[in-house]
Amino acid sequence: MELKPHRWQQTPEPITEFASERTTDIVVLGAGIAGVIATHSAAEAGAEIICVEKFGSFTAHGTDICGVNSKVHERYSIHIDPIKAARLIYSWSQQQSNYALIRTYTERSGEALNRYVDLMEEAGYTVKINDEMTARTDWDTLDDRYQMFRSPHLFEVPEGSSLPTTTWNSAYLVRTALAAAEKLGARFLFNTEAVQLVREGGRVTAVIVKDGEGFHRINARKGIIVATGGITDNEEMLECFCPIALRADRNDNFPKGGNMGDGLVMGKWIGAAFSRVYPAPVIHPVSFTVLAPGFNSSWLMVNRDGRRFCNETAYEPCITNARMNAPGNVAWAIWDSHFEENFKRQEPAKYARITESVPEAVERAVQEGDYLKADTLEELAEKMGVPAGNLISTVERYNRLVEAGDDTDFGVPERFLSAVKDGPFYAGTISAWMLSVPYGLHVDANSQVCDDDDEPIEGLFAVGNAQGDFFANAYPVTLPGSNHGRSVCFGRLVGQALANDQLIDGTPL
Numbered sequence: 001m002e003l004k005p006h007r008w009q010q011t012p013e014p015i016t017e018f019a020s021e022r023t024t025d026i027v028v029l030g031a032g033i034a035g036v037i038a039t040h041s042a043a044e045a046g047a048e049i050i051c052v053e054k055f056g057s058f059t060a061h062g063t064d065i066c067g068v069n070s071k072v073h074e075r076y077s078i079h080i081d082p083i084k085a086a087r088l089i090y091s092w093s094q095q096q097s098n099y100a101l102i103r104t105y106t107e108r109s110g111e112a113l114n115r116y117v118d119l120m121e122e123a124g125y126t127v128k129i130n131d132e133m134t135a136r137t138d139w140d141t142l143d144d145r146y147q148m149f150r151s152p153h154l155f156e157v158p159e160g161s162s163l164p165t166t167t168w169n170s171a172y173l174v175r176t177a178l179a180a181a182e183k184l185g186a187r188f189l190f191n192t193e194a195v196q197l198v199r200e201g202g203r204v205t206a207v208i209v210k211d212g213e214g215f216h217r218i219n220a221r222k223g224i225i226v227a228t229g230g231i232t233d234n235e236e237m238l239e240c241f242c243p244i245a246l247r248a249d250r251n252d253n254f255p256k257g258g259n260m261g262d263g264l265v266m267g268k269w270i271g272a273a274f275s276r277v278y279p280a281p282v283i284h285p286v287s288f289t290v291l292a293p294g295f296n297s298s299w300l301m302v303n304r305d306g307r308r309f310c311n312e313t314a315y316e317p318c319i320t321n322a323r324m325n326a327p328g329n330v331a332w333a334i335w336d337s338h339f340e341e342n343f344k345r346q347e348p349a350k351y352a353r354i355t356e357s358v359p360e361a362v363e364r365a366v367q368e369g370d371y372l373k374a375d376t377l378e379e380l381a382e383k384m385g386v387p388a389g390n391l392i393s394t395v396e397r398y399n400r401l402v403e404a405g406d407d408t409d410f411g412v413p414e415r416f417l418s419a420v421k422d423g424p425f426y427a428g429t430i431s432a433w434m435l436s437v438p439y440g441l442h443v444d445a446n447s448q449v450c451d452d453d454d455e456p457i458e459g460l461f462a463v464g465n466a467q468g469d470f471f472a473n474a475y476p477v478t479l480p481g482s483n484h485g486r487s488v489c490f491g492r493l494v495g496q497a498l499a500n501d502q503l504i505d506g507t508p509l
Contacts, residue, residue: 004499006236008261008268015196019214023046024187025205026498027218029194029263031058033065034464035227036174037116039497040181041494042225049186049499050218052097052209054193054262055255059229060174061167062435064134064152065395066485067113068106072153076129080149082106085479088144093318093472096277100445101470104493104504105486106479112420112492113153113485123176124163130154134480137349142413146315152481170484194262197224197460199270199469204459207266223459227447228263230438230465231279237261241439242279247324248434252286263466264441272460273413273442273452275468280475281286282483283320286433287382289370290361293333293428294319296350297343298416300335300398301430304328306390308398311410317474320432331430332384334420342418361427372427380425395420429451438475438483440468446503447490461498463490 028039031053039051053059068080078283086106090099117127131137137147151505154174157163166172178188191211196208206219231237232253237260238245264274285294293299298314300462303326310322312333323331326370326400340358344351351358365371374380382387401407402419441462442448448456462468464487471483473489479485493504 006240008265009241011269012196014198014222015208017215018208018217021217021219023054023219023221024050024056025220025222026035026050026225027052027220028227028493028495030227030229030464030466031178031188031190032227032229032464032487033060033484034180034466034491035175035225036178037488038225038463038495039186040177040184041492042499043181043184043186045496045499047222047499050105050179051181051186051188052192052194052207052218052464053188053190056190058174058178059255059258060171061252061254062484063169064130064481064484065113065155065170065173065488066151066479066481066487067109067153067332068151068479070110070113071117072127072129073110075151078129078150080106080479082153085149088147088478089476089482091111092474092476092478093277093280096472098443098469101447101467104468105482105489107393108493109485109489112489115489115492116177117153119180120173120176123443124158125172125176126156126158128154128156130481132353136347143496146313146413148315148386148477149479151479151485159207176353183307186295190447192230194266197266199248199457202458203280204270204457220459222501223461224462225494225498226267226441226462226466227464228466229259229474230436230440231261232259232434232437233257234260237264237439238437240283242437244321244324245279245281245283245434245437247329248281248283248320248432251434253434253436259436259465261439263462267441267449267460267462270457271451272449272457275440275442277454277469277472279437279439280317280471280473281437281477283432284434284435285319285323285431287428289365289428290354290356290358291335291339291343291428294323294430298412299418300395300420301333302386302391302394304330304386304390306384306386306394308394308409311412313412313416316477319430321474323430324432332386333430334380335418335422335426336420337422338418338466339426346371346416350401365428366426370428373424375423375425377425384427414438436465436483438471439467440466442468446497446505447494448503461494463487463494498499
């Protein structure tokens, strides 16, 4: 049977008839975090700029935005070694990602974010380091494999402020930056979809867009910045490039149909290459219960056969990647009646911030069906639907490793090992929520899009999740908030550089 070519493998005929044509300095495709920041930065540098967005408004979700060694870090007396951070993120990719991009990010993201700290504080927002929910306050002391720095910045509406509130804190930044860009003369064309790039004489010179009136050609004197997002909503692309993401419980990306890989497809049609690495999907074991297995705490995990199968340290990719590759795509966390003291030992800073009774919160979770509870392991196994004999032998072996203080099977640090000995016993499933799948165009150290021969394509750049080669294989939380953080960083750097007819001077390989 002949296989049907993928959409990106079928170059369409060029669109040549337009309802209108206009010319500007820079065109940005997409009004998400990266696109709005690029638009504002280019406008601030004096460029005439148009941002095209296929939906009726900007897009922003999530909370944390990373910046390394920002002015907010100075207020907290926090210093992050940018070289070490780059090395750790690079190691998570098995040395497949572009180290030059990572190094530029760890060295210049603080500088880029500082402009928006100022902008947001001038607008009345507060900015703090989110080390209460996201970053672990002492995980920078762990072995390299688990190191996590206090990098995430959180924009908040002060109590008593008249500023409008929203569900996702990152929307405060995007909305404010968009308004600032408009004051500088930037134009945002909403409900306008980019459909084709125009490459003439080797250079990308224009983009064809479509709205309710038909097709329009927008010429770009300086260049075009692709900020159309990743492939989160494109099942065909996920099947090809990131099939494990299809095993997530839910897709929390929005608006639906927003991340369809539009920029990748348009780039491919004019000779651009896709990222050379496997995507690193941003999938977390998101849970808001007090113990939150795999998110707040580390407990023995078993698969549907009642057998231990992974390292349970609550470092998100370790947990979700293992669960999504487990038989039946299911995993259980198991703990016993000593959960409060074990949680306090594992995460003393988080425990100190809890304002409710942990036992009462756990019992409420049992009543609401979030956790299972049983007096014996046999009874717990029956409720879980796993073989009791396997579960009991697994628990016995795990307890021996805990007693020895040395997990020779999977290498969980002693701090995160918690025996399962005394009833009642509890079980909770491990969730896997897909937030985004960053996968973009192949770029060089300057975030300039390249072809299959690694040669940069003049006039074409990619930022945000449309920027390929930054993450690979597993999304690291070494610097929490990095996906948003690199969107701000490269949106800022590329927008300003292109406005000045320059490259960002990325760290060379």
